[in-house]
Amino acid sequence: xxxxxxxxxxxxxxxxxxxxxxxxxxxxxxxxxxxxxxxxxxxxxxxxxxxxxxxxxxxxxxxxxxxxxxxxxxxxxxxxxxxxxxx
Numbered sequence: 001x002x003x004x005x006x007x008x009x010x011x012x013x014x015x016x017x018x019x020x021x022x023x024x025x026x027x028x029x030x031x032x033x034x035x036x037x038x039x040x041x042x043x044x045x046x047x048x049x050x051x052x053x054x055x056x057x058x059x060x061x062x063x064x065x066x067x068x069x070x071x072x073x074x075x076x077x078x079x080x081x082x083x084x085x086x087x
Contacts, residue, residue, distance in 0.1 A: 001055055001063065002043075003033045009067035011040050021049035042066050061085040 006013055017024075017031035020038060024031050030051055037043045042063060055063075062085050 001060055002037055003030065005042065005063040005067045006033045006036050008064060009040065009042070011036060020045075022047050024049045024051055058085050 013032050013036045015032060017026040017028075017035055019026050020035050021031075024034055028051070034043070034049050034051075038045060065085065
């Protein structure tokens with residue numbers, strides 16, 4: 001999903017990785033996409049990327065919205081912010 005989102009965004013993707021995530025090796029094919037997403041504030045900075053975890057429908061919709069620079073909802077401090085993405 002992250003590769004799709006980064007490709008949709010049109011943002012530059014480096015061909016190297018600097019090891020920003022403890023659970024993603026520099027030789028992993030997805031490392032460059034994860035680090036590009038981090039550099040563009042598409043994902044939060046954490047120690048672990050969790051590459052084997054599934055993402056939810058809302059997470060996928062939010063990523064696509066960010067990649068295409070669509071403002072769906074500004075205040076993610078609201079309890080049910082995800083409803084705006086589903087709508």
